[in-house]
Amino acid sequence: MVGRDTDTDRDEARNTEEPAGERQEGAADGASTDLTDRDAALVESLLDGSHRALARVISRIEDRSPGYRRIVSALHDHTGTADVIGITGSPGAGKSTLVDKLALALRDRGDTVGVVAVDPASPYTGGAVLGDRIRMASTVGDMDVFFRSMSARGQLGGLSMATADAVTALDAFGKDTILIETVGAGQSEIDVVRTADTVAVLVQPGAGDDVQTLKAGILEIGDVFVVNKFDREGAERTRAELDEMVHRREESAETTHPAGHHGPGAARVVEATDTSDDGSSTWTPPVVGTVAETGEGVDALLEAFDAHATALCDSGELAAARRHRHAAAIRTLIRADVGALASDSIAEHGGIDALAERVRRGETDPYTVAAEVVDPIERCVERATNRTSSETSQPDTESRRDCPSEKD
Amino acid sequence: MSVDTDERPVRCLVAKVGLDGHDRGAHVIARAFRDAGFEVVYSGLHRAPEEIVQAAVQEDVDVLGISILSGAHNTLVPKVIDGLEAYSALDDTLVIVGGIVPDDDEDALKAAGVAEVFGPGTPMSETVDFVRANLPERA
Numbered sequence: 444m445v446g447r448d449t450d451t452d453r454d455e456a457r458n459t460e461e462p463a464g465e466r467q468e469g470a471a472d473g474a475s476t477d478l479t480d481r482d483a484a485l486v487e488s489l490l491d492g493s494h495r496a497l498a499r500v501i502s503r504i505e506d507r508s509p510g511y512r513r514i515v516s517a518l519h520d521h522t523g524t525a526d527v528i529g530i531t532g533s534p535g536a537g538k539s540t541l542v543d544k545l546a547l548a549l550r551d552r553g554d555t556v557g558v559v560a561v562d563p564a565s566p567y568t569g570g571a572v573l574g575d576r577i578r579m580a581s582t583v584g585d586m587d588v589f590f591r592s593m594s595a596r597g598q599l600g601g602l603s604m605a606t607a608d609a610v611t612a613l614d615a616f617g618k619d620t621i622l623i624e625t626v627g628a629g630q631s632e633i634d635v636v637r638t639a640d641t642v643a644v645l646v647q648p649g650a651g652d653d654v655q656t657l658k659a660g661i662l663e664i665g666d667v668f669v670v671n672k673f674d675r676e677g678a679e680r681t682r683a684e685l686d687e688m689v690h691r692r693e694e695s696a697e698t699t700h701p702a703g704h705h706g707p708g709a710a711r712v713v714e715a716t717d718t719s720d721d722g723s724s725t726w727t728p729p730v731v732g733t734v735a736e737t738g739e740g741v742d743a744l745l746e747a748f749d750a751h752a753t754a755l756c757d758s759g760e761l762a763a764a765r766r767h768r769h770a771a772a773i774r775t776l777i778r779a780d781v782g783a784l785a786s787d788s789i790a791e792h793g794g795i796d797a798l799a800e801r802v803r804r805g806e807t808d809p810y811t812v813a814a815e816v817v818d819p820i821e822r823c824v825e826r827a828t829n830r831t832s833s834e835t836s837q838p839d840t841e842s843r844r845d846c847p848s849e850k851d
Numbered sequence: 852m853s854v855d856t857d858e859r860p861v862r863c864l865v866a867k868v869g870l871d872g873h874d875r876g877a878h879v880i881a882r883a884f885r886d887a888g889f890e891v892v893y894s895g896l897h898r899a900p901e902e903i904v905q906a907a908v909q910e911d912v913d914v915l916g917i918s919i920l921s922g923a924h925n926t927l928v929p930k931v932i933d934g935l936e937a938y939s940a941l942d943d944t945l946v947i948v949g950g951i952v953p954d955d956d957e958d959a960l961k962a963a964g965v966a967e968v969f970g971p972g973t974p975m976s977e978t979v980d981f982v983r984a985n986l987p988e989r990a
Contacts, residue, residue, distance in 0.1 A: 494938065495940055498909050498911035502862075502911045565885065568888040570889050570891070572881050577894065583899065583905075589909055590909055592910055
């Protein structure tokens, strides 16, 4: 987030020039870390376990409503305890049904569950029918399963951020396991599912071409592969194809796989958890067969998730992965803030239309205009960095509890 | 629709409650809402009142549209309303009912907290306009 010094400078810069138009939420929000009383109460009741407060916080996140950043930031302190699992796959692969059964299995072992299901929105009207909830039938009336449908709302790049923030809210609320469900098509969906620690990619049998398309993009992100509808024809073959692909992906696949595992749930979990001597993981994504409709193989899938979580921790990859994610989040936020500043500056320079018209009339060129617009921002940054260069703050080395052993 | 609008979309839950299996009306209204730019969560068939309440609370919807054609509205709808009340969610949820409801029952439902009842043949635009005009103010 933007530091206080920068804020002060920004305000000074603003005062010397024309008053800015309406401030954008992003930058305005960065000006203070204090919650309003109402938002503080909202955070308080979320932490107290109010489902309604949780639901409202997620709405605020989705809407990017004023103050939502401070809410997420206040919740951040209470996170880090949930296992986050992403589930993706082509339409009709059975994601929603599987999520339903996973939620049931997790509840059976005493875990509380959060689900974020992301569906696409119409690019024309912005409207959406969010149907993932239809399959949630196994955990009826159980408020310890918190299911939330989210629409993509055409937010470029912002969707993964909103999902991550919703996960933060669920984590802070105290959910043990959080499932993120989304259709596995397109970059934004991949970004969404990558906000999870463990990613499961769902395939249905006989999807020969499907498996081919998996090569592009999705194969790389799968930590666990699931052949759902395993009772259908061609299931074994699909699993074999996936197995082969996974092993081609893992060039260092020295592990041998015992033959003879057949039927749902026959996952190669045990040998997949090897950790080599140098501490780096040699995780080989297991391929698990499930029949989501009946719940067959779901326990084995949960075991595979657990095994992956353990492997991530043991190898130290979890820390690295989370660092990556936080870096991406910081970048996204800063880009939004700086973008808002730039918009202000454009307005101060007469608005984009006027600037474009000046270029059209040959009075100036786009490069000069861009330089002029960015100049006030640049000067602020320079002033701020000169002032604070002596007291550069180093990120403290305090480690965060990524792994269960460090949690408490 | 531009990428970043400040206006938040209307969120609504279209719910089928009880034993009636006729969901054509629910589908049609769900599509109409979607085309109006709303985000529509569809519950699926045969939901119990508690499920509807759970969904409405978790999804934090502005509008709850209950489609009911079985004639059991007098028992089921008040249960949903009581449930919303229990989560103090009734105040900022617009509850509407679609289906075949006799006039006397309609008055009773309205007294219980239903904002409007839409009978068969109501033009979709009428329902959409009603929702837009009566959206609960969010604190």
